[in-house]
Amino acid sequence: MSEKAKTTISVIKADIGSLAGHHVVHPDTMAAAAKVLAEAKSKGIIVDYYITHVGDDLELIMTHRKGVDAPEVHEVAWNAFKEAAKVAKELGLYAAGQDLLTDAFSGNVRGLGPSAAEMEFVERPAEPVIVFMADKTEPGAFNLPLFRVFGDPFNTAGLVIDPKLHDGFKFEVYDVIGGKYVIMNLPEEMYDLLALIGTPGRFVVRRVYRKSDNEIAAVVSVERLNLIAGQYVGKDDPVAIVRAQSGFPAVGEVIEAFAFPHLVAGWMRGSHFGPLMPVSQRNARCTRFDGPPRVVALGFQIKNARLIGPADLFDDPAYDETRRLAQTIAEYMRRHGPFMPHRLGPEEMEYTTLPAVLQKLQNRFVEAKLYEVKGPKVKTELLHE
Numbered sequence: 394m395s396e397k398a399k400t401t402i403s404v405i406k407a408d409i410g411s412l413a414g415h416h417v418v419h420p421d422t423m424a425a426a427a428k429v430l431a432e433a434k435s436k437g438i439i440v441d442y443y444i445t446h447v448g449d450d451l452e453l454i455m456t457h458r459k460g461v462d463a464p465e466v467h468e469v470a471w472n473a474f475k476e477a478a479k480v481a482k483e484l485g486l487y488a489a490g491q492d493l494l495t496d497a498f499s500g501n502v503r504g505l506g507p508s509a510a511e512m513e514f515v516e517r518p519a520e521p522v523i524v525f526m527a528d529k530t531e532p533g534a535f536n537l538p539l540f541r542v543f544g545d546p547f548n549t550a551g552l553v554i555d556p557k558l559h560d561g562f563k564f565e566v567y568d569v570i571g572g573k574y575v576i577m578n579l580p581e582e583m584y585d586l587l588a589l590i591g592t593p594g595r596f597v598v599r600r601v602y603r604k605s606d607n608e609i610a611a612v613v614s615v616e617r618l619n620l621i622a623g624q625y626v627g628k629d630d631p632v633a634i635v636r637a638q639s640g641f642p643a644v645g646e647v648i649e650a651f652a653f654p655h656l657v658a659g660w661m662r663g664s665h666f667g668p669l670m671p672v673s674q675r676n677a678r679c680t681r682f683d684g685p686p687r688v689v690a691l692g693f694q695i696k697n698a699r700l701i702g703p704a705d706l707f708d709d710p711a712y713d714e715t716r717r718l719a720q721t722i723a724e725y726m727r728r729h730g731p732f733m734p735h736r737l738g739p740e741e742m743e744y745t746t747l748p749a750v751l752q753k754l755q756n757r758f759v760e761a762k763l764y765e766v767k768g769p770k771v772k773t774e775l776l777h778e
């Protein structure tokens with residue numbers, strides 16, 4: 394293998410059905426997926442893999458030499474999900490095949506239901522990588538923590554004190570509704586970036602690059618399942634990959650951004666705001682009100698495209714206070730019951746079952762001419778309308 398050989402890490406996930414509602418992946422479905430990945434490894438399509446789950450999402454972490462969006466690798470993932478879904482159907486698991494929106498695979502899982510985060514790089518002598526996997530939320534949930542990791546010196550000390558980080562990072566932001574993206578440089582365009590990514594249901598941080606040499610630093614799955622399906626089929630539970638140390642933020646700086654359990658969209662029926670709670674693999678299962686939303690962080694070292702590890706990074710009492718705060722926030726939000734801002738706003742609810750209820754009420758309304766309604770003076774739509 395030449396020294397310049399590139400390694401790709403692909404994290405591809407799907408909800409293919411789960412045990413007791415949307416709670417956890419059944420071990421038999423994981424075993425079915427593992428069989429497909431073991432075969433792909435023996436054939437040399439992938440070099441290594443690690444299979445896990447976060448709540449009801451089956452997560453395939455794969456390393457290989459075939460680059461991002463490689464049809465062969467995507468086909469392996471697709472077949473693993475199909476085999477797992479078959480078992481889910483046999484067992485009568487809930488929402489079996491939930492995220493597999495089609496029967497026909499066409500070279501790439503994007504747009505077919507599963508979500509993917511992939512990055513390719515030349516391995517450094519030591520290559521620490523963190524894989525984040527969340528359940529009961531959406532890709533924009535990573536906006537706030539990724540901003541803090543790569544843009545906020547109050548989170549990442551290295552932005553100030555490490556010359557290799559001091560130039561800053563570039564954020565690629567994807568407009569999931571407009572189907573466009575924009576690249577913004579930090580720190581100089583920080584306020585513009587925040588003007589966009591503060592709307593995480595629409596503007597999603599898709600990639601982060603180191604500004605000095607364009608080296609890939611982070612990537613997020615940006616698939617919005619409901620926008621693809623046109624209706625509510627489940628939340629777009631996202632994954633992200635972040636490189637750490639030696640020219641990137643330290644591992645401890647990357648996970649520090651999750652010490653604040655910020656509010657994210659998802660939770661019950663994908664229709665509620667709740668705190669994102671960092672948990673260990675052991676606690677990667679949503680319970681109360683199908684939540685609160687959770688995120689797991691697995692740390693790997695990658696060597697010659699092999700996955701060394703993982704280290705279960707949130708399995709630490711140092712995150713107990715974050716979890717306690719998350720539960721206090723969960724309790725506070727729950728008390729709002731069906732009221733906003735616990736329940737999501739009308740734009741997001743469009744993809745749920747609420748419109749069917751509202752439709753039924755339409756005929757009940759009678760004209761009330763109390764005053765003339767002129768409509769807004771200022772065009773309130775965001776961009777590209």
Ligand code: 13P
Nearest residue numbers: 638639642643644645646
């Ligand atoms: P070590 O001195 O333990 O390698 O740690 C360096 C570092 O960057 C910690 O954040």
Ligand code: 13P
Nearest residue numbers: 415627628661662663683
């Ligand atoms: P998932 O998106 O994790 O399948 O959850 C869906 C849901 O409706 C939870 O209440």
Ligand code: MG
Nearest residue numbers: 408415449627
């Ligand atoms: Mg589910």
Ligand code: MG
Nearest residue numbers: 449528529630
């Ligand atoms: Mg899920």
